[in-house]
Amino acid sequence: MQDEVPEIRLEEHGSKGRYVIVGPNGAEAEMTFTRAGEHQLIIHHTGVPDAFRGQGVGARLVTRAVEDARAGGRKIVPLCPFAAAQFRRHPEWGDVLA
Incomplete structure (x- = not known):
């Protein structure tokens, strides 16, 4: 049984990035995205x-x-x-929906 789900980590490399949760067994859940300019985030995979x-x-x-889009004044395009x-x-x- 799961005691607590680990925290979400944000990783960014240029215009690409992902939100990731790494479990105690090393399994990774992720949501990948691409930044489109300063104010838009395109989610393409979960x-x-x-x-x-x-x-x-x-x-x-x-x-x-x-939450991050709201805080940063961004819009999200959910292609995923x-x-x-x-x-x-x-x-x-x-x-925050584009």
Whole structure:
């Protein structure tokens, strides 16, 4: 049983980046993105390994991107089907939806 899900780490390299959670067994859940200019983030992939399934890890990754977009005055383009579904479930995120 999972005691606590590790913190989300942001990694950026130029215009590309990812939000990642590394589990105690080394499994990585990630959401990858590309920055499009100063004010837009394009989410193109969310991957959650079986070790994290059913724990809301994918939703946590998208939520973190939304929080960071709000704080930075950015908009998000959710090309990833999972991220797009999360935006449909959370109309309150409309302020950061491009």
